[in-house]
Amino acid sequence: MSIGDLHNWYSAAGCEIETGRTGQVTDQQDGLRYPAFYRVQDNQAAKGLWLGATNFYDPVVNKDYEYKVVHAGPRHLDIESETMPVDISMDGKYDHPNVFVDGDPATNLQYLDDVDNIDPSLSSDRRINNIVQTSIGVQMKRTIYAFAHPDHQNYHIQEYVFTNNGCFDADCNTSYEQTLEGFQVYLQYRYAISREGMVYDGNWLPQSAAWGHNTMNDVIGEHPDAPSTNDQFYDDGEIMRALFSWQGYHSDASFDNIGGPNAPGEGHLGAAQFVGVVTLHADTSPADDTDNINQPSTTWFITSDDPTTSGNDQYNEVKSTNEYTNYMTVGHPEQSQAEIVGTGNANQFNDPRTGSNPGGTSQGIGFGPYTLAPGDSIRIVVAEGAAGLSREMCYVVGQNWKNEAHNDNLPTSSDLQTHMMNNYHRTTNDNNLYKNSWVFTGADSIIKTFKAAKHNFDLMESGQSLPQPPQPPSIFNVTSGGDRIIIDWTNESESGPGFAGYNLYRLKFKPDTTLFAYNVIQGELDPLDETIATIWELAPGENTYEDLSAERGFDYYYFLEAFDNGTNDDMVLNSSKFYTLTNKAAALKRPPGESFEDIRVVPNPFHISARDLQYGVSAPDRLMFLNIPPVCTIRIFTERGDLVDTIEHTDGSGDEAWNSITSSRQIIVSGLYIAHFDMPDGDAIRKFTVVR
Numbered sequence: 001m002s003i004g005d006l007h008n009w010y011s012a013a014g015c016e017i018e019t020g021r022t023g024q025v026t027d028q029q030d031g032l033r034y035p036a037f038y039r040v041q042d043n044q045a046a047k048g049l050w051l052g053a054t055n056f057y058d059p060v061v062n063k064d065y066e067y068k069v070v071h072a073g074p075r076h077l078d079i080e081s082e083t084m085p086v087d088i089s090m091d092g093k094y095d096h097p098n099v100f101v102d103g104d105p106a107t108n109l110q111y112l113d114d115v116d117n118i119d120p121s122l123s124s125d126r127r128i129n130n131i132v133q134t135s136i137g138v139q140m141k142r143t144i145y146a147f148a149h150p151d152h153q154n155y156h157i158q159e160y161v162f163t164n165n166g167c168f169d170a171d172c173n174t175s176y177e178q179t180l181e182g183f184q185v186y187l188q189y190r191y192a193i194s195r196e197g198m199v200y201d202g203n204w205l206p207q208s209a210a211w212g213h214n215t216m217n218d219v220i221g222e223h224p225d226a227p228s229t230n231d232q233f234y235d236d237g238e239i240m241r242a243l244f245s246w247q248g249y250h251s252d253a254s255f256d257n258i259g260g261p262n263a264p265g266e267g268h269l270g271a272a273q274f275v276g277v278v279t280l281h282a283d284t285s286p287a288d289d290t291d292n293i294n295q296p297s298t299t300w301f302i303t304s305d306d307p308t309t310s311g312n313d314q315y316n317e318v319k320s321t322n323e324y325t326n327y328m329t330v331g332h333p334e335q336s337q338a339e340i341v342g343t344g345n346a347n348q349f350n351d352p353r354t355g356s357n358p359g360g361t362s363q364g365i366g367f368g369p370y371t372l373a374p375g376d377s378i379r380i381v382v383a384e385g386a387a388g389l390s391r392e393m394c395y396v397v398g399q400n401w402k403n404e405a406h407n408d409n410l411p412t413s414s415d416l417q418t419h420m421m422n423n424y425h426r427t428t429n430d431n432n433l434y435k436n437s438w439v440f441t442g443a444d445s446i447i448k449t450f451k452a453a454k455h456n457f458d459l460m461e462s463g464q465s466l467p468q469p470p471q472p473p474s475i476f477n478v479t480s481g482g483d484r485i486i487i488d489w490t491n492e493s494e495s496g497p498g499f500a501g502y503n504l505y506r507l508k509f510k511p512d513t514t515l516f517a518y519n520v521i522q523g524e525l526d527p528l529d530e531t532i533a534t535i536w537e538l539a540p541g542e543n544t545y546e547d548l549s550a551e552r553g554f555d556y557y558y559f560l561e562a563f564d565n566g567t568n569d570d571m572v573l574n575s576s577k578f579y580t581l582t583n584k585a586a587a588l589k590r591p592p593g594e595s596f597e598d599i600r601v602v603p604n605p606f607h608i609s610a611r612d613l614q615y616g617v618s619a620p621d622r623l624m625f626l627n628i629p630p631v632c633t634i635r636i637f638t639e640r641g642d643l644v645d646t647i648e649h650t651d652g653s654g655d656e657a658w659n660s661i662t663s664s665r666q667i668i669v670s671g672l673y674i675a676h677f678d679m680p681d682g683d684a685i686r687k688f689t690v691v692r
Helices: 205-213 317-328 337-339 390-405 415-424 431-437 442-461 608-614
Strands: 044-058 063-072 083-092 099-102 126-134 138-146 156-164 180-191 215-220 239-245 273-285 288-291 302-303 361-374 378-389 473-478 485-489 499-508 517-519 524-526 531-539 546-547 556-564 601-603 625-626 632-638 643-649 655-658 671-679 681-692
Touching: 044 317, 044 361, 063 083, 063 317, 156 180, 156 361, 156 442, 180 215, 180 239, 180 273, 180 378, 180 524, 215 361, 215 546, 215 632, 239 361, 239 442, 273 361, 273 442, 317 361, 337 415, 361 378, 378 442, 390 431, 415 431, 442 632, 473 556, 485 556, 546 625, 601 681, 643 655
Parallel strands: 099 473
Antiparallel strands: 044 063, 044 180, 083 126, 126 138, 138 156, 156 378, 180 361, 215 239, 239 273, 273 288, 273 378, 302 361, 473 485, 485 546, 499 531, 499 556, 517 524, 601 625, 625 655, 632 643, 632 671, 671 681
16 A cells, blocks of 8 residues: 555555565564655554454364464464465556656556556545455455545555354365354554664664664553543544554663654654554444444553464464463553553563563554354454654754754644653753654644544445545656656546646655755755755646756656645645656766767766765766767776676667676775777777775
8 A cells, every 4th residue: 555645565364464575674664654755664563463262163173272363463474274365456546657767667656556456436545455264264354445635645444344254264165153252353563663763774773673672552542431631532522442652762772762863963853653543443243333432342562572472373272362361352451551661761661461571562452252153244443544743844853953953942732742741751951852842742643643534434434435636647757868858647637626737746866855954053944945856837738848957967756746726625635646756767868979089987086075966865976977879888997907897888878877886786996997988880998086
């Protein structure tokens, strides 16, 4: 799901287990990426889905179990005989656009936003349909909805329907009808906020934060008849049943790490997100589909490296008994994990039940118990979202904190923000008070997200849907030229109601170029630097644009948003940038050189002290071979004649870029180098110097 500001991957097995997408330890934080325009904003570490029942007969092993539990995650997964995928597919209101740069597919989502079926009548922009058969005789149908509407693009609605179909394998070769007693659904959420400052990326936050060692987890609405001071309510007065998580204090941080400020660098906040889950609906019983306000019935936290989170075995009755009785159905704790930690170090929190906590704390929620006769179903709907300070405010607040500037500019407080400050902010200096006051407004932001999800869910339940943004073009094409870059697209957007035009964006250096700069001295966001981030507004009927302001040697990335006139909602709606955002650079191309004497190497000499001034942050080690023939082979040698790289230049232009990387993927060292140009009608040699 990748069409809005929240991106997440979903598994055919029904749950997104630890490192379940790539299997790499470096991807411990993988998914729930927000804001997804910027890289490494992932907040998801692992999830678990357990289903349990009491007094259960298992026909596969011909055995009665007092407690039977089947598992998908947080680490265990058995897709052959436990949680068995039957189907996973994606529906869309329209297909993913074809995006090309110089003839090549050029978007990260070209093969990820993979739409199987087009349905213009969908209530969402994307819908994933996932069916899993479990060895407890229950089929799970999971339906996930994502939206491109600007006010609804940071959450996904997830609907679960559990049906007692009596099947024990994906093809139902083994079946047995029985009434399921004490049927319980248990979901685990292990969050790590957020990847940007962690060991595998920015590396300015403590190492174990990368797996959520210092994650704080709070729960609200667990006692609807006796609300707590921090409980939140919808506009109609209904209590909100939710959990949310944020980055808490870590004992290994040498600075106040709330919000994850880049203390060794310029200070911007790299972990200011709040993420969480709100319960939108839980059936009262198979015969009563009204929402039971007392569900979830279990909200106990669970330590993320608890022995029960590994080595799960559906046929081990001792483990199943422990899982069912001590975790899945244990009820509500007197205090949430966050309330117990308070202003302490979250990484040093010890579960009062186990006395240890080597890996941090996850949050569990359990629904049930239900009694499911053969053919009975129950339905549970949640929304998972992410929110917090905007990217701009992460820079404003973080850089002010780093420079101890403007720390009297505090946000307008709310009851919830005041609660967060009173309970989770340490009494330190005014500078930390300033930073944390802003970070903890993220609690209000995640509550606003939950309210938006509830509003949307209520619309869907009544057969309605959100106002729709314009459709993106089906084709978006970028072509590099000699003196211009040409962008063109198809006009499907213009057939929608209220269509008003296009915004065409150009980003210099990289696809997630920061679109703003903060002047900490003045305390103001500087005007957009139009040489780095450029926006052109184009009228209806304009489906091509020639970019004549691009500079030679630099990388450029583009995306297009179609927008309406505001008559479809109380705001202007625009199509998602992610449909057309290019991941391959376009660049100006020179015409081929007319003689061997014209060939130049730029810059020469290359000096590392000027690397960011040459071709920018996207290519700081770049060298350009200019005025070369349309076709040639470029061989690069050291001064003593060692071949370090070979480039086949075949595109007919007079330019070729080389990022100073050898054929063995090493950056070249200081020295004199020789470039040999082998051409159909002769050869040439140029020498250049590198100072690193």
